[in-house]
Amino acid sequence: MNYQIELRHFIYFLAVAEELHYRKAAEKLFISQPGLSTQIKQMEEILGTQLFVRDKKKVQLTPAGAYLKKEVEFILNHLDQTKKQVKLIGSGQMGEVRIGFLGSAMQSVVPDLLLQLKEKFPGVHTTLEELSNRSQINAILADRLDLGFVRLARVPKGLEVKSVFEDTFSLVLPEDHPLDERDFKHIGQVANEDFILFSQDYSPMYYDTVLSICEDRGFVPNVSHKSVHAQTIFKLVENKLGIAIVPTTLQHGFQMKVKFIEMKNIKQRAVLSMVWKSDNRNPALQNCMDLLLKL
Amino acid sequence: MNYQIELRHFIYFLAVAEELHYRKAAEKLFISQPGLSTQIKQMEEILGTQLFVRDKKKVQLTPAGAYLKKEVEFILNHLDQTKKQVKLIGSGQMGEVRIGFLGSAMQSVVPDLLLQLKEKFPGVHTTLEELSNRSQINAILADRLDLGFVRLARVPKGLEVKSVFEDTFSLVLPEDHPLDERDFKHIGQVANEDFILFSQDYSPMYYDTVLSICEDRGFVPNVSHKSVHAQTIFKLVENKLGIAIVPTTLQHGFQMKVKFIEMKNIKQRAVLSMVWKSDNRNPALQNCMDLLLKL
């Protein structure tokens, strides 16, 4: 007596509402006519409303039934759509990948990667946020971010890393600096100049690497300024407040009165890595990683 | 193996998605925890998509699950609304009553009736259409109309009639016509004038009644013009092309250079009747009739 409406009822109802004939509707549904009759009757009881008028060889919708038909059509269609959508999201063909990146990553791999992702998974939407190494790690651990582009030697347990780009370092000098690309042999030639570097806590790895480059030449650099923005660093160099050492790809995208000298013959490299959570459940990320790890 | 999604699944799913705890969700649903577990699992199998992540004391939604939750909430809410609406329509508190009327009914009862209906059943919408007697009857029989206001002595089988308003007839004369209300005794005084009447096929009853009024005074009127519009008839009278006999209430709502002389002491009346189908299934009409028959 205290039944509940089910989708089965709606599907049966719709068949009868379309055919206006119990036997034909039952055949279409591959069930018996008596079964259909009782189910429709039960549905009317649950709703407390008559949906069909059956008198003298005729089955017709009541106004309430006509209204319900329209709504049931809508609901079933919407449900179909939802089921498809759930599958797409579940299989990662649709969804959102939240990406964090270090400013310096924007000059190299990230734009290309986004392009490939868009092409391969047009349904996957990406959000981008420029963050420090540390912020990215925290965000990934807290599930606020799916993927990060960082410069770090080590990452906390539970995260996976893969280096995606190895960049040489370049010396950044004012345009009219006496040292020229042809004359350049090693960093020891500018050991006495002031150095402008990225902040240590913005990227400890970068900082350590730059120090090791100097160490290999037997000196400790005099770091006069630190910044988190390449823009700022270049501006300071332009104004002759010091010289800088940055990943080579950073030279693109800026219009400054500075010159870059690539240091190809040192072993150190600026390594950019992807970081993500090992057990991230975002299927869109899974697909994304399948694509990225192939490159 | 080849099951079908049911509303039950959605309700269970929503409970788990809200509680993020199987036992608590099961308690809320008044079912056992194992039952809930298997149903959710089945749902995931049907959809071919994982909806929850259960690992190490934690239950969480996958992106697909989060999407589905939003949609399920919408669907269940919409369904609730639909069920309520169906009940309202089924009980006649909401719906549409399609009303037809003779032009002359608009001057007497119809507007008042609509007002009362609106007040008593604010959910019931009415549509109005001015139609001839015959058109109304046909429309009611074909179920294009729920209720008609006609002037007819008899209606086809299967229809019900009830007279709602009895109007006296009035003589319509040009404003400067020699005959005055004080001098008026009976219609025989204008027996020699031309008469302008409503067309016979627009309302046979009216036509017959007018003829019988004249007959009672021993003459057959000379009908010079016929029309279906009161407006036209009055205009013709104004221009002295004849005199007319119309239901008294028609004098309201027109601005014409004509005068009305009410003929109170003849037995004939202009009877306005409601007509509807005995087995009309529109519950809104049922309610409407309950109200109207009390007046």
Next chain:
DNA sequence: CTATTTGATAATTCATACTTATTGATTATT
């Protein structure tokens, strides 16, 4: 280490959506 909590299995029960067989009512056919 033990006690408690979690969700998942296993076995069983029970509700009910189905089936087939039939009826009563209406319409079409001769």
Next chain:
DNA sequence: AATAATCAATAAGTATGAATTATCAAATAG
């Protein structure tokens, strides 16, 4: 008018599967 055909509703019985209880393995807390 009598018969046949067709409709949906009803009755009785069956079988599917959603529930139950009992239990487990894994994890956490005291």
